[in-house]
Structures are given as C-alpha cells and as structure tokens.
Amino acid sequence: xxxxxxxxxxxxxxxxxxxxxxxxxxxxxxxxxxxxxxxxxxxxxxxxxxxxxxxxxxxxxxxxxxxxxxxxxxxxxxxxxxxxxxxxxxxxxxxxxxxxxxxxxxxxxxxxxxxxxxxxxxxxxxxxxxxxxxxxxxxxxxxxxxxxxxxxxxxxxxxxxxx
Numbered sequence: 001x002x003x004x005x006x007x008x009x010x011x012x013x014x015x016x017x018x019x020x021x022x023x024x025x026x027x028x029x030x031x032x033x034x035x036x037x038x039x040x041x042x043x044x045x046x047x048x049x050x051x052x053x054x055x056x057x058x059x060x061x062x063x064x065x066x067x068x069x070x071x072x073x074x075x076x077x078x079x080x081x082x083x084x085x086x087x088x089x090x091x092x093x094x095x096x097x098x099x100x101x102x103x104x105x106x107x108x109x110x111x112x113x114x115x116x117x118x119x120x121x122x123x124x125x126x127x128x129x130x131x132x133x134x135x136x137x138x139x140x141x142x143x144x145x146x147x148x149x150x151x152x153x154x155x156x157x158x159x160x161x162x163x
Contacts, residue, residue: 001020004016005068006067008067008085008086010042011036011045013035014141014143018149018150025132028133031145033139034052034053046084047088064099067086067100069102070083101152103151108151111154112127123147124136126147
C-alpha cells in the first residue's frame, strides 16, 4: 500500500510517499516540497499547489492520502491562507480519486513517537528510523509529510484489523 502524506501550507507544502511492504516494513518512495513565492498573487500560488499535487497523484498513483489538519491558535490571517492551500490539496486528491484521511498534529506525533507532545527533532529522528534512512529528511516540511504518510499507513493497518 502506498500513502501520500501532505503537510499543507501556501509558501511550502511538504509531501511524502511511503509504501508499506508485504513484511510490514516502511519504505520512503519520494518526498519533497512544493514552494510558491510570496510575491505571486494568491490565485497563482494555489494553482501551482493544485497542479503539483495533481501531478504527484498521476505519477505515483497512491492508494490513499493523509493530510494534516490545521492548528492555529493566534494568527487568523495565516490560518485562512493555509486553509486555502489545504482546500486545493483536498480538491486535487479528490479529483484524483484518492481516499483521504485527515490527522490532527498531536495524533501524528502520537503515532510516530508514542507521545502527542513530541518536539520536532524527536519526530524527525523517528521518521528517519522508521523509514531506515541514513539522514533526517529535509526540509522539515517533507519530514512532516512523511510522518503523516506513516501515520496514515498505521491507521489503515489498524482499521483493517477491525474489519
């Protein structure tokens, strides 16, 4: 099973594709970021995000996708902007007929590290270890997206046990 994890944003969108192998091991297939310039009009930034996610779906044909939910305590303007980016991500995945599950940040942390309050360095090291990588994935947004994909695969496995 192949999961596409997404860490939404508008300036930087992290993505990570993780495959669960028949023996249960996890393998990083591809990861990176989609970037847009703050100098671009918002509609152009959103189009770029939509087009890039659509391309990822077409090329890798993931079985499912995990998208991190938003958590903003203070800056409403930033929250609205990121929500717009998240919206086009969800649309691209839906148009590509990829089943989507959404995860709260503390659920991703719990799934990866066993602690919902884990800090970023702990999370990055756990992602590296779980995927058997030599180095922590960079940039941070890509590592975060890989964590979402791993969480999605863990969740799918668990839900499969319940069926």
